[in-house]
Structure formats: C-alpha cells, structure tokens
Amino acid sequence: MAGTSTPRSADSPPPELVDLLGALSYASLAGFGRTAAVAELAPNLTAKAVLSRLAVISYRNYEVLAAELADLGVDTEAAATAFIPPIDAFHARTRTTDWLEGLLTSYLGAGLALDFSRELATGAAGPSGERVRSLMQRTVRDRNFSVFAEQTLTAALAADPRASGRLALWSRRLVGEALSQAQRVAADRIELTELVAGGLAEFATMLARLTDRHNERVRALGLA
Amino acid sequence: MAGTSTPRSADSPPPELVDLLGALSYASLAGFGRTAAVAELAPNLTAKAVLSRLAVISYRNYEVLAAELADLGVDTEAAATAFIPPIDAFHARTRTTDWLEGLLTSYLGAGLALDFSRELATGAAGPSGERVRSLMQRTVRDRNFSVFAEQTLTAALAADPRASGRLALWSRRLVGEALSQAQRVAADRIELTELVAGGLAEFATMLARLTDRHNERVRALGLA
Numbered sequence: 001m002a003g004t005s006t007p008r009s010a011d012s013p014p015p016e017l018v019d020l021l022g023a024l025s026y027a028s029l030a031g032f033g034r035t036a037a038v039a040e041l042a043p044n045l046t047a048k049a050v051l052s053r054l055a056v057i058s059y060r061n062y063e064v065l066a067a068e069l070a071d072l073g074v075d076t077e078a079a080a081t082a083f084i085p086p087i088d089a090f091h092a093r094t095r096t097t098d099w100l101e102g103l104l105t106s107y108l109g110a111g112l113a114l115d116f117s118r119e120l121a122t123g124a125a126g127p128s129g130e131r132v133r134s135l136m137q138r139t140v141r142d143r144n145f146s147v148f149a150e151q152t153l154t155a156a157l158a159a160d161p162r163a164s165g166r167l168a169l170w171s172r173r174l175v176g177e178a179l180s181q182a183q184r185v186a187a188d189r190i191e192l193t194e195l196v197a198g199g200l201a202e203f204a205t206m207l208a209r210l211t212d213r214h215n216e217r218v219r220a221l222g223l224a
Numbered sequence: 225m226a227g228t229s230t231p232r233s234a235d236s237p238p239p240e241l242v243d244l245l246g247a248l249s250y251a252s253l254a255g256f257g258r259t260a261a262v263a264e265l266a267p268n269l270t271a272k273a274v275l276s277r278l279a280v281i282s283y284r285n286y287e288v289l290a291a292e293l294a295d296l297g298v299d300t301e302a303a304a305t306a307f308i309p310p311i312d313a314f315h316a317r318t319r320t321t322d323w324l325e326g327l328l329t330s331y332l333g334a335g336l337a338l339d340f341s342r343e344l345a346t347g348a349a350g351p352s353g354e355r356v357r358s359l360m361q362r363t364v365r366d367r368n369f370s371v372f373a374e375q376t377l378t379a380a381l382a383a384d385p386r387a388s389g390r391l392a393l394w395s396r397r398l399v400g401e402a403l404s405q406a407q408r409v410a411a412d413r414i415e416l417t418e419l420v421a422g423g424l425a426e427f428a429t430m431l432a433r434l435t436d437r438h439n440e441r442v443r444a445l446g447l448a
Contacts, residue, residue, distance in 0.1 A: 044301060048253060
C-alpha cells in the first residue's frame, strides 16, 4: 500500500475531501463483502468466480482510496466512521438469499457506482475537485461482469417470465434505498455535497440523472 | 488470465494432475468466500480490511490454478466438480457467526493450507510432480495476516480467559473436519493420493505431520 501514516504538512486536509474518501472507501470495502456474499449464492463455479472477481475489484478500489487517505495523513477508519451506518443500512435493507436478486443487486449496484464515479470525475467542484477527478481515473471497473450479468439475467427471465415482476420490484427497492441513504448523508454534510455536486439542488439533479440511468438498465433487461 | 481454452495437444493431461488442480482451485475459491464471510463479522474497519485482503489473496490463487488448468486445455468447473461436495461439507460443518471462531478458522485454515502447499512443493511425486512443485512457488500467502490474527486472538484471550476452552474445542473440530474430508477424498482417488504423497500410507503420515503443526499453532495461542 502506498502512502505514509504521518501528515505531509501541518495543514489538515479539507474535511469534505476526507469525508468523500472515507465514504467511498467504506462503500468499496462493504461492496466487496456484499458481492462476495452474492458469489456464495451462485449456482455453479463459473458464476461464483465471476462474482468473486467483481468483489476483488471492489477491494482493490478500497486499497486505492485508503492509500489516498494515508497520503493525506488520515486514518481510514476515522474518515469512514460516519458513513458506516448509512452504508450498512443500505445493505441490511437489500439483503437477499435469492441468486437472481443478488446478481441483480450486484449488476445495478455496479452500474450506480460507475455512474456516480463518472459524475465525480466530471463534476467534483471546489479546491479538492481536481484531486477527486484524478482519483476517479485510478479506480477500476469490471467490464466482463456486466456482460455476464446481462446474459444470465436475460436467460433466467426467458426461462421464467413470471420472475420479471418480482425482479422489477427489487430494482425499485434497490434504487429507493440507495437514494434514501444518499439524501440523508447529503443533508447532514453540506460541504461534502458541495464537493460532490456543487450544492444540494445540484445534488438532487444528479440523483435524478443516476435514477434515469438506473431505470434505463432495468428496462434494457426487460423489467418494467 | 493466462492460457487458452483449447488443448495444446491431442494428449490428455494426467487425470491425477487435473484432480489436484481442480481440488486446489475450488478450495481457493471456497476459501475466498469463507474468508470474506469472516470479514463481515469483524468488529472494526481495520480488521475487516485485513480479512478481506486475505480473501483476495485466496482468489488470486484460484486464478493461478484456473490458468494452469486452461493451459492444460481443461475446464476448471469440470476439474473441480468431484471436490465441491467435500470442500462445501467442510465449510458447512465449521460455519460460525462468532468473530473469534471465524478469525481462528481463517488463521488455522491458512496455516493448514500453507503447510499442505509446502508438502506438495517438496513431496509431489511421479511424472506430474515437477509441474506441481513449480506451481506451488507461484501461489501467494499473506504474511501480515498471521501477525494480525495472533495478536488479536492473544489479546481477546487475555481479556476473556474463559473463551480459551471454547476456542480450543473449535480448533479440534476444525482439524477433525478437515482430516475427515481429506481422508475420504484420498481413499476415493488413489492416483491423486500417489501424486500428493506417494501412496495412502505416506498420505496418512503427511496428515499426521499437518496435525502436529496445527496443534503447535493452537498451543502457541495458549489454547490446549
């Protein structure tokens, strides 16, 4: 892991930057655990390996973010603490032991995470914006996973069209829980919201864009 | 991932080599899932990250083994199928929701896996022995994890000495279940047993050595 455990200078890093890195680092680490749990539901070794690989990529992103915090002289646990309850609450409220619901969670979750990191890569504002944009270039995504998930979900829906209603409902629940936790964090942390989107109104507009793209993915799967 | 999906020649690879690679690849993938589940029990972000990293290393070993099978023109799922029931049975019989039992499982399991890979690195016999020895050089271990686990378990036992009896019992259960599954596989697959240890009698001697080293680790933690 890169970085150092001592601050580079007497200046403290901007709190909203520490907040963003703390939130993203715990989101990545929790995403690792969540995706690994979905891998345990996989019906065969190939599917288990694909989901495990997605989890490993999430852990790699955690490492990148934790190294960035270390470089700022900030302990990851301290930076993440405030964001553990909302992220854990999201996962607790969207837990499932059903393979297709789990796969859909990983697929739509990866889509939301990628869209959010693109929003950050273009929209991060203020004095820390440039650092955030550069960091987003270094986080990694799994291109193969999306193809696997789309093919698997499409085949499952073709074999059992009645699953469509249940999975459509699950998709709405996922984005609803994600938005609800994101809005709660944004209202509590105005400086963080300004870094992410420029302000609360712009943040609401950003969430609407993320929801639109989520809905497009849901429709493309034939769920609606 | 290296390798190719088509056989390199018309000669089929030795079945006992395919068996060994299949067994080790599923053991690594299942170890990933098991360790990731222990990470979910961790009491803080630092511990969660340490366990997650151990899981990631297990996945990397799965990739190395799957690539070796692909290089032999063998599908990983086909090679692993026979070994999924005993490996899943081991994990099902040693499942726990207790953090210390989970951590102890990962610690003693990593120790057994390392000792077994060392046995293979020195003892793999017959025409495939050299290939196995070279492969064992390429699998990876997490040195930091052992230190973390020893410190955490020692501190927990100092704080709650009554946990010692329960964890000692858990240690015996772990090695008992592991040996029971290993013996079942060895009796079913004589050629595999010959590749691993030179024969059934030598395999029994090897299991006794592995048990001795396991017991040393248990004693070093103050469990006995």
